[in-house]
Amino acid sequence: MGQGLPVGPAGTISSGARGEMVAVKGGETFVGTDDPVISADGEGPARKVSLQDFYLETETVTVRRFAEFVEATGHVTESERFGSSAVFAPLVADPRLAKRSVIETPWWTRIDDATWRQPEGPGSSIDDRLDHPVTQISWNDAVAFAQWVGGRLPTEAEWEHAARGGNRRRRYPWGEDEPTDDAIFCNIWQGRFPDTNTLQDGYFGTAPVRSFAPNEAGFYNLAGNVWEWTADPFKVRSLSKQAKVRNENAKRFSDKVLKGGSFLCHKSYCYRYRIAARMGLSPDSASSNTGFRVAYDAMSRDNHGL
Numbered sequence: 001m002g003q004g005l006p007v008g009p010a011g012t013i014s015s016g017a018r019g020e021m022v023a024v025k026g027g028e029t030f031v032g033t034d035d036p037v038i039s040a041d042g043e044g045p046a047r048k049v050s051l052q053d054f055y056l057e058t059e060t061v062t063v064r065r066f067a068e069f070v071e072a073t074g075h076v077t078e079s080e081r082f083g084s085s086a087v088f089a090p091l092v093a094d095p096r097l098a099k100r101s102v103i104e105t106p107w108w109t110r111i112d113d114a115t116w117r118q119p120e121g122p123g124s125s126i127d128d129r130l131d132h133p134v135t136q137i138s139w140n141d142a143v144a145f146a147q148w149v150g151g152r153l154p155t156e157a158e159w160e161h162a163a164r165g166g167n168r169r170r171r172y173p174w175g176e177d178e179p180t181d182d183a184i185f186c187n188i189w190q191g192r193f194p195d196t197n198t199l200q201d202g203y204f205g206t207a208p209v210r211s212f213a214p215n216e217a218g219f220y221n222l223a224g225n226v227w228e229w230t231a232d233p234f235k236v237r238s239l240s241k242q243a244k245v246r247n248e249n250a251k252r253f254s255d256k257v258l259k260g261g262s263f264l265c266h267k268s269y270c271y272r273y274r275i276a277a278r279m280g281l282s283p284d285s286a287s288s289n290t291g292f293r294v295a296y297d298a299m300s301r302d303n304h305g306l
């Protein structure tokens, strides 16, 4: 196997299997948009960047793979250590447990023992969701997994470049077509949030990582399903007072950028399943709608197995 193998807790060398991946050609490209919808998030302006070639996994990491990682390394996630995590209130397995709301929104609640093994708290299970994205994973947990497979988290620019299938300007991984409650391209909310989800896409919570058509490059569910952690610190590029405050907070908490939106997004209140959309969260945060996918340097993959 490749280089840089992590050492397991018992001193044994272990290395996880890589997922299916696509080679992405780097070069001159851009990140962000000159046509921001949620400017306060720092979607704009578009900035030129130059990328090395890289590889990105076609899917977000599944519950099954994460279970293999935990089995092999004994990794204990941060939500397991904290003893609680954030769950979308209507999905809490046992409503009697939903007592404290978090993240300044009434539809989030902090649930004791909500972990990747029971993402909606006690009473929920992953047994029938092994091919769904693993959730309740902090940035630190995601980095640990990525190292185990000899990879890393993608940068925001890499993620956007892969989502656009190159340096084309497009709003969504599939092009410009706007998802509606009837035209379904990804796992987001349909209906009136947060009271009614018509389930037109077939899912209330997460969907299997391979549901819906991939983009032309072969990537599944970049938009919707779960937010995806990236390697980058969160920063809004603006001189506004609001941005300054936000950046100070982001710096204080070492917030990282997440991309892609989740099964909770809807144009009416959280229009963040667009490629240029973003969110910042502290690296020890986890929730029932955040996951990640793994990237690799082209170099390290080429050396792999030689």
Ligand SMILES: [Cu+2]
Binding pocket: 261, 262, 264, 265, 266, 270, 271, 272, 273
């Ligand atoms: Cu959203």
